[in-house]
Amino acid sequence: MQPLLASDTDVAPERGYLRNRVLLVLVLIALAGGFGLSFLTHAPNRLISGRPVAWSAILADGRFLCLLPGLALLIGPFLRQIRTNHILIALIGAAFAALLFWLAGDAASRLADPASTSARTSFGGAFWVIEAITALAIADALQRAGFGPATRIGISLILVVPIALVLVSGSADQLSIMKEYATRRDVFGAAVVTHIQIVAMTLVPTLLIGVPLGILAFRRPSLRGPLFAVLNIIQTIPSIALFGLLIAPLAGLVATFPVLSQFGISGIGVAPAVIALTLYSLLPIVRNTSAGLEQVPGAVIDAASGMGLTPSQIFRSVEIPLALPVFLAGLRVTIVQAVGLTAVAALIGAGGLGAIIFQGLGSSALDLVLLGVVPLIALAVIVDASLKLVISILKGRAA
Template sequence: MLQVLALAALPMLAGALLPWVLLRPNRLAPGEYLRLPPALLALMVMLALLPLLAARLFPRLTWAAAGLAVVAVFWVLGLQTRSALVGQAEFARASAAAGVWLSGLGALVAVYGAGLLLVGRQRVLAWAWLPAVLALVGTGHLSGWSVLIEARNEGPRWVQELAQHLRLVGTALGLSTLIGVPLAVWAAGRERVAVAVLGLANAIQTLPSLALLGLLIAPLSALSNAFPALRAAGISGIGVAPALTAMTLYALLPILRNGVVALRGVPAGTVDAARGMGMTGRQIFWRVQVPLALPVWLSGVRQAAVLLVGVASVAALIGAGGLGTYIFKGLQSAAADLILLGAVPAALLAIGVDAALRGLEVWLGRRFGRVG
């Protein structure tokens, strides 16, 4: 644990010495890098070493020292961005520079190291910094940070794109589950079927997502031209239809693979015991095989959901909407703040989905005696 905290101090110390804010006259123009003033530089150096010192002298308070370092990164960022914008035009932007990102990385590593000292329910203390950071955002302390300025300017449009992103992920995950679950059940007891189905799903998975989206444009355009009813229903070569088709195909492999492995992994002795108790084949499947296979199967659903969050971002290139809209808009205009406006929420969404489904997976594993 001390090694982790020592490793965390290195990027924090480097970050304190590097530029902290990039001040630009507008979103696209080149800007000027600003460093920390001496007082704040000394503060960040002290906070970089504080978790390590706390671990040596007051181990029970290491989590507080690490959390304080995280909060300090955002607090200093708010001070510096607002100070940089004083006297600037309305279109001026103050972005986080390399010092912020390195310091934030080191602080989060320190939080991880401090969490190693906590046990059981005490581990929640490692997240004590999060309400403080949210309070800084809510009180407007970070109002000068360019990412939040862009978020305010986008407003309802950003909420619409987030909702579209969630719709794409949820719909594709539902379709892939509806297709993948029966196929996995069918393939679990038939080796040739399993080889064929898994081979096809694996072949689809090897295609780059952008290439698959491009390959779907021509056939879906032809179908919409041949059948006006499909065009009236919104199916065409670009938009939601090819995006959902590609996402559904991408999500099939983890659901199929884990389903086959989970069903085949049910102990034969358990199935024989159930049959000896007089259960029918249908009862054995629903009351024995499915509950025991569910934790491992859900692991495949979790992998598919996280995969879909990323693929949905790429789908914005063909007009499907979602958070990828900001990523590609930012790339086209070299506006890093817009990229972050799409990329950071997408990453947090993937982490949240993974954590929620992993928790459900562990709970089911404990309930039915297996952990996926």
């Protein structure tokens, strides 16, 4: 059965004026961030800490109107909990997020000095807090509206369009992070591609090793304890330590068999990164493969056996489809974890977005760090949302 959706005529009884405590808390946090932190900072160059830009300068000449959607969100916690109002809150939140981005870019353009190209205008803490809170408010509104995962993802993509338009229009080009991107456009694109390639290269051996081990753990319960103990120990090793431990063995292996270097294997670079990431990724794959097979009802297997299916047919046609949602949940954890840990692999020369992050840290350039961090977060969110959608579709079909 499909879940009942909130509509304009089907609303649970409400008491009092406060009807959305979650949104109220989010709004209060956003207000605290807006008043307690700086929205923008300005510095003569990228190496000097910037000074806060006054709100009066940012909102001059009627630009305070950009804050009106934010004020409208203040009413949100007291509105009736119906789908129309939830959609309205999501639309207002999207407009507010885009206007804040435009406001920051506009202020940066006005602060820019053609005679001093090294000057930098950067996002302050208030910008990141308010934008993050607005995103959470939008997600809360879409969930309360009763939309399914696919619809929520589709609406979210539409709501991102205003921010994309601000970005494409060039209104934000004078912001420090955009200047960092402009000077590293080619390097940035290559870093994103390399990052995705390392994650994909990690996924292949992880599945080839992890899935059979998960099936083995399911078939042989006596092996489950020792297997998970080993995989748990691997998880406790700090990532940078594991990367470092692989350098000497791989370097020695290449010295003994020089032909391996022709396949890209060396003590540093992609090879140790993929090996270490594979070791880290095995636990969720093995655990969820085994758990997915365990949760298949015995009655279903007995029914399939009574219909004359062989054990291999039962495994392919019954156990695998029913275990797939649990397995995909583990795959989701694995990929998101690999996306994050791949950044650390840049320390051993693997490249990717981590190279940009550590370059920014080494030169004390915060916006260069953000140039690597923001797409890293976006990549993880995209992977997470995509696999959530697939899992929800499979569960819907099973139901």
